[in-house]
Amino acid sequence: MAKLPPPQTLIADRPSFPDQPWFDTRPSFAPGNFCYPAKKETMETLHMPNPHEWDPAADDWGLPDDWERILCDAFAERLEKHRSLKLFMDICVRCGACADKCHFFLGTNDPKNMPVLRAELLRSLYRRSHSLSGRVLGKAAGARSWDKGVVKELFYYAYQCTECRRCSLFCPYGVDTAEITMIVRELLHEVGLGTHWIMDPVKNCSFTGNHLGIQPHSFVEIVEMLADDCETVTGIRPKTPFNKKNAEILFITPSGDVFADPGIYTFMGYLLLFHELDLDYTLSTYASEGGNFGSFVSFDMAKKLNAKMYAEAKRLNVKWLLGGECGHMWRVVNQYMGTYNGPAPANTTPPISPLTGTVFKNAASTRMVHIAEFTADLIHNDKLNLDPSRNDHLISTFHDSCNPARSMGLLDEPRYVLRAVCNNFVEMPENTIRERTFCCGAGSGLNTEEIMELRMRAGMPRGNALRYVQQKFGVNHLACICALDRATLPPLADYWAPGVTVSGLHELVGNALIMKGEGRRTMDLRQEDLPGVDDAEPEEPGEDG
Amino acid sequence: MLSSLLLVLLIGAAAWAGAQAGFYLLLGAVLPYSAVLVFIAGLVRRMIYWAGSPVPFTIPVTGGQEESLGFIRQAKTDCPSGASGVWARMFFEVAFFRSLFRNTSAEIQEDCLLTKGPRSIYSSSKWLWAFALLFHYSILLVFLRHFRFFMEPTPSCIRFLESLDGIMELGSPRFFLSAGLMLAALFFLLGRRFFNERLRYISLPGDYFPLLLLIGIAGTGICLRYFDKADTTAIKVFIMSLTHFAPVSPQGLSPLFFTHLALVCALLLYFPFSKLTHMVGIFFSPTRNAPNNSRRVRRVNPWNPPDQYFTYAEYEDLYREAMAEAGLPLEKQPDGT
Numbered sequence: 054m055a056k057l058p059p060p061q062t063l064i065a066d067r068p069s070f071p072d073q074p075w076f077d078t079r080p081s082f083a084p085g086n087f088c089y090p091a092k093k094e095t096m097e098t099l100h101m102p103n104p105h106e107w108d109p110a111a112d113d114w115g116l117p118d119d120w121e122r123i124l125c126d127a128f129a130e131r132l133e134k135h136r137s138l139k140l141f142m143d144i145c146v147r148c149g150a151c152a153d154k155c156h157f158f159l160g161t162n163d164p165k166n167m168p169v170l171r172a173e174l175l176r177s178l179y180r181r182s183h184s185l186s187g188r189v190l191g192k193a194a195g196a197r198s199w200d201k202g203v204v205k206e207l208f209y210y211a212y213q214c215t216e217c218r219r220c221s222l223f224c225p226y227g228v229d230t231a232e233i234t235m236i237v238r239e240l241l242h243e244v245g246l247g248t249h250w251i252m253d254p255v256k257n258c259s260f261t262g263n264h265l266g267i268q269p270h271s272f273v274e275i276v277e278m279l280a281d282d283c284e285t286v287t288g289i290r291p292k293t294p295f296n297k298k299n300a301e302i303l304f305i306t307p308s309g310d311v312f313a314d315p316g317i318y319t320f321m322g323y324l325l326l327f328h329e330l331d332l333d334y335t336l337s338t339y340a341s342e343g344g345n346f347g348s349f350v351s352f353d354m355a356k357k358l359n360a361k362m363y364a365e366a367k368r369l370n371v372k373w374l375l376g377g378e379c380g381h382m383w384r385v386v387n388q389y390m391g392t393y394n395g396p397a398p399a400n401t402t403p404p405i406s407p408l409t410g411t412v413f414k415n416a417a418s419t420r421m422v423h424i425a426e427f428t429a430d431l432i433h434n435d436k437l438n439l440d441p442s443r444n445d446h447l448i449s450t451f452h453d454s455c456n457p458a459r460s461m462g463l464l465d466e467p468r469y470v471l472r473a474v475c476n477n478f479v480e481m482p483e484n485t486i487r488e489r490t491f492c493c494g495a496g497s498g499l500n501t502e503e504i505m506e507l508r509m510r511a512g513m514p515r516g517n518a519l520r521y522v523q524q525k526f527g528v529n530h531l532a533c534i535c536a537l538d539r540a541t542l543p544p545l546a547d548y549w550a551p552g553v554t555v556s557g558l559h560e561l562v563g564n565a566l567i568m569k570g571e572g573r574r575t576m577d578l579r580q581e582d583l584p585g586v587d588d589a590e591p592e593e594p595g596e597d598g
Numbered sequence: 599m600l601s602s603l604l605l606v607l608l609i610g611a612a613a614w615a616g617a618q619a620g621f622y623l624l625l626g627a628v629l630p631y632s633a634v635l636v637f638i639a640g641l642v643r644r645m646i647y648w649a650g651s652p653v654p655f656t657i658p659v660t661g662g663q664e665e666s667l668g669f670i671r672q673a674k675t676d677c678p679s680g681a682s683g684v685w686a687r688m689f690f691e692v693a694f695f696r697s698l699f700r701n702t703s704a705e706i707q708e709d710c711l712l713t714k715g716p717r718s719i720y721s722s723s724k725w726l727w728a729f730a731l732l733f734h735y736s737i738l739l740v741f742l743r744h745f746r747f748f749m750e751p752t753p754s755c756i757r758f759l760e761s762l763d764g765i766m767e768l769g770s771p772r773f774f775l776s777a778g779l780m781l782a783a784l785f786f787l788l789g790r791r792f793f794n795e796r797l798r799y800i801s802l803p804g805d806y807f808p809l810l811l812l813i814g815i816a817g818t819g820i821c822l823r824y825f826d827k828a829d830t831t832a833i834k835v836f837i838m839s840l841t842h843f844a845p846v847s848p849q850g851l852s853p854l855f856f857t858h859l860a861l862v863c864a865l866l867l868y869f870p871f872s873k874l875t876h877m878v879g880i881f882f883s884p885t886r887n888a889p890n891n892s893r894r895v896r897r898v899n900p901w902n903p904p905d906q907y908f909t910y911a912e913y914e915d916l917y918r919e920a921m922a923e924a925g926l927p928l929e930k931q932p933d934g935t
């Protein structure tokens with residue numbers, strides 16, 4: 054990875070708009086501004102159409118001979134499948150309200166990163182083949198024909214959109230760029246164009262159950278190690294139930310929480326919480342992935358990867374599902390799962406918290422509850438013994454992940470939990486939080502190293518908001534409820550607001566949770582000393598555990 | 599921009615010349631009838647076209663807190679979970695441009711004293727919202743006012759609107775606010791396409807043309823009333839004859855009237871094939887017209903692809919030995935039992 058320029062330079066370097074109209078410009082592919090292509094064998098294994106080796110920096114992308122027909126047909130098919138697409142192709146008035154709502158545009162000042170132009174790339178093709186004026190008047194009506202340069206352009210900008218839907222919130226007609234980007238990515242897949250960082254996890258998830266391809270026995274081993282770490286910190290070794298039949302609850306979280314720092318501490322938080330509650334739950338090695346990189350590929354692939362959740366809920370004969378902290382996982386679970394793979398298996402029932410008796414009415418059909426809803430309900434009903442002062446060395450702020458914020462409306466539940474486990478909580482500026490939250494800059498499968506500078510650019514709005522509260526209020530910690538965020542925000546914080554650490558919500562819960570019979574806490578879940586705790590007389594209750 | 603302007607001028611000039619040359623049948627009957635027909639049929643056709651594709655998923659953009667636990671307050675209109683909330687959301691969207699009201703403008707600073715580094719500031723930016731709203735309400739009022747030409751006797755509510763619109767009591771005939779405001783709003787909307795770099799870059803002929811056309815319509819309308827002092831009684835007689843499908847000869851009406859009429863007809867003819875279909879499209883928008891209840895109510899997708907995934911049985915077949923060694927419960931033991 055090339056060394057990044059300092060933040061000021063990154064901002065100052067943003068080029069001005071080109072002189073030529075956008076019809077006449079084409080992006081240039083240089084290392085650092087594109088994601089590596091998917092491997093041919095990966096695409097073959099997944100039975101993706103037209104798998105081939107190609108290089109985005111090369112002139113010839115090795116498209117199949119009849120690429121134009123394939124793309125035109127695929128586009129026409131998508132129009133027949135999605136009313137949204139037809140509508141979004143027709144009704145945009147180019148008012149420009151979306152322009153500076155996009156983090157990619159703010160960070161790059163590339164006009165085609167304005168959501169309106171990103172969509173216009175496709176709209177111009179739509180006009181050519183699906184509108185009378187476009188057919189007759191051509192360019193004068195804003196229409197253009199397919200050519201290989203257009204395909205490259207679509208690829209370039211479809212992977213400079215994180216499907217965060219911020220523009221859609223501000224659009225007077227609700228035109229949703231995420232929908233357009235998802236469909237453009239689908240189209241590109243028809244001619245064999247995909248990215249390695251997305252397709253490799255998809256392959257792994259398809260055949261081993263999770264993105265990293267952790268096999269069942271290793272998965273168990275890692276979780277056991279995390280349980281050991283929990284014991285080191287608390288003196289209590291939490292239960293780690295796997296593939297347990299007839300458990301009440303199947304718990305599914307992104308596998309990122311199992312293998313990647315700092316997600317693992319969030320996972321430890323889950324283990325401690327469930328142990329303390331004596332929850333009748335199980336993890337699954339088969340459905341060991343909450344995240345769904347398939348949703349960055351196509352609707353069909355998203356369905357395929359998501360299918361394991363209900364299949365496992367059926368096999369294990371559980372009552373309902375509980376989902377961990379994740380962004381796009383919840384986009385899929387909340388808005389797509391019921392439709393894709395529902396109705397929920399017959400053995401499941403509408404979710405009821407076994408501790409508080411609360412019926413989660415809003416999940417009556419999919420039968421999957423978000424952990425923040427679950428924990429907020431516990432706290433509200435006084436079921437947890439919490440010592441928020443253990444997090445007193447943190448001045449925390451909260452990053453709303455795009456998907457839970459704008460595709461679910463999960464805003465106050467995590468805040469309710471955060472306020473209960475952390476005494477110092479400060480909000481970032483109001484136009485950067487809640488439904489107006491800015492993306493981490495690397496969602497929707499863009500969290501890959503080779504585009505780090507681009508990620509930092511796209512992360513600029515979030516980074517600047519973070520820096521603002523850091524400098525003004527001394528914020529030193531950023532909580533989030535997304536596994537991708539836990540991977541993407543640490544480098545973002547290091548770059549834009551050095552000194553701010555990142556963690557999941559349930560890491561803080563795990564730290565604040567007073568467990569029955571636990572030893573005196575001298576460390577947090579990261580095994581870092583808790584400030585102000587005198588460990589001169591260490592108790593070691595874990596020795597015999 | 600220039601080509602759109604020329605086109606509008608051309609339409610206007612052709613109508614003027616046509617009226618002078620006495621093409622009354624064309625300008626006074628054929629054009630208006632066909633324009634209304636194309637407008638209605640075109641819009642209906644467009645709506646049928648949209649409705650012909652399913653809405654496979656429930657994909658509202660949630661603009662606030664979801665309906666969740668009892669102690670958490672739901673944003674009932676920005677994040678509705680039921681039909682009444684969706685109606686409210688759509689009402690605020692259509693009547694008050696709720697989403698546009700959120701508009702902000704972003705300013706990026708390289709070095710800010712407060713943050714000792716870069717900073718982004720988002721300030722409220724309501725100009726677009728205000729002028730868009732102004733334009734739409736003005737044109738609505740103008741449209742309704744015109745019903746005095748279509749109905750005999752003129753309904754009292756239209757008379758009331760007229761008196762409201764002329765409340766300034768300026769000039770003779772009394773100046774209608776709506777006409778001036780509509781024109782002002784149109785010039786604002788045109789001006790931002792002209793002077794704002796981003797807008798200039800994204801604007802297509804299809805953005806300038808309707809604005810200029812509307813400016814032409816408003817301009818000729820104002821001229822008719824205040825300068826041409828058109829004979830409104832004669833116009834009404836003519837229009838009533840059109841609405842009764844018994845057109846009378848419109849001789850004596852000024853060429854400016856036919857210019858006005860032709861521009862309106864051009865708008866109607868253009869409408870169903872343009873971005874102006876947002877007028878009906880907004881009601882179809884799946885990010886706004888769906889409740890956020892996808893976990894409570896299952897939506898059925900008519901083209902839901904067949905189930906096809908790596909099953910647990912296949913998974914266990916692949917990893918059985920390792921799973922047994924790790925002590926995981928199995929459906930089938932490695933020895934085949």
